[in-house]
Amino acid sequence: MLEIKDVSKSFGGIKALRNVSFSLRKSEIHALIGPNGAGKTTLMNIISGIEKMDKGDIVFNGISIKDFSAYRRAQMGLARTFQNIELFGNLTVLENILIGMYVKNHKGFILSGLNFSGIDEKTKSRGISLLEYVNLSHRKGEIAKNLPVGEQRLLEIGRALATDPQLLLLDEPAAGLNTKETKNLSELIQKIRNEWEVTILIVEHDMELVMGISDMITVLNFGEVIAEDTPIAIQKNPHVISAYLGED
Numbered sequence: 685m686l687e688i689k690d691v692s693k694s695f696g697g698i699k700a701l702r703n704v705s706f707s708l709r710k711s712e713i714h715a716l717i718g719p720n721g722a723g724k725t726t727l728m729n730i731i732s733g734i735e736k737m738d739k740g741d742i743v744f745n746g747i748s749i750k751d752f753s754a755y756r757r758a759q760m761g762l763a764r765t766f767q768n769i770e771l772f773g774n775l776t777v778l779e780n781i782l783i784g785m786y787v788k789n790h791k792g793f794i795l796s797g798l799n800f801s802g803i804d805e806k807t808k809s810r811g812i813s814l815l816e817y818v819n820l821s822h823r824k825g826e827i828a829k830n831l832p833v834g835e836q837r838l839l840e841i842g843r844a845l846a847t848d849p850q851l852l853l854l855d856e857p858a859a860g861l862n863t864k865e866t867k868n869l870s871e872l873i874q875k876i877r878n879e880w881e882v883t884i885l886i887v888e889h890d891m892e893l894v895m896g897i898s899d900m901i902t903v904l905n906f907g908e909v910i911a912e913d914t915p916i917a918i919q920k921n922p923h924v925i926s927a928y929l930g931e932d
């Protein structure tokens with residue numbers, strides 16, 4: 685359902701991505717891992733349309749989306765969360781979810797023009813159901829930026845789900861979470877895949893989480909794919925071990 689084809693990207697003299705190619709099958713959980721600076725976030729930005737690639741193509745359900753805006757990609761069913769959480773911090777938890785729902789249904793909007801008080805009960809109750817789904821309904825009226833990090837990450841996932849995605853990009857969703865929160869997150873990601881039949885691409889440094897939930901793993905090192913395999917095979921792959929340990 686997603687093909688990353690020969691993608692390259694440089695920042696000045698830094699080659700962040702070099703001819704990166706791999707594919708995602710529908711409804712799989714696919715992890716993108718690699719040491720710091722390997723190019724993972726750059727690739728997530730290119731897939732979601734925040735960053736332009738120098739060369740290559742991204743094909744989503746058979747359509748080349750490389751020239752589409754991030755907004756258009758979101759409307760096509762591509763949703764994401766960010767390494768450095770990006771919520772509408774001054775809006776409530778429920779309003780953040782409602783914005784996700786709005787993105788799905790409208791061609792474009794100006795944030796200041798949103799009038800939450802005019803939102804119908806049906807929409808609101810669907811928003812609250814989504815909050816229940818990510819275990820945040822008790823926080824619905826709170827200002828998003830006041831939530832602890834773990835709950836802000838759940839809210840980002842909830843907002844992404846509110847756009848009714850086919851492909852969910854999760855960029856380091858476990859960063860800043862404790863062991864219990866990480867375990868809950870791992871269960872939530874698997875539940876989302878099973879119940880929403882959504883395809884998930886996850887960038888994550890927590891190897892226990894990655895190995896526990898992924899169907900396939902692609903490993904980047906210095907902007908290049910060095911391995912693509914199942915979790916069990918990746919753990920034994922000498923190129924991957926050496927990339928992480930920095931030695932042969």
Ligand code: ATP
Pocket residue numbers: 695698699700718719720721722723724725726727
């Ligand atoms: P981490 O695991 O630390 O988040 P990463 O694998 O996500 O790392 P990227 O953030 O994609 O790696 O960075 C890849 C390379 O590109 C790094 O050398 C980084 O310094 C560089 N880079 C990324 N974004 C920019 C930018 N906007 N301008 C200049 N260099 C950049």
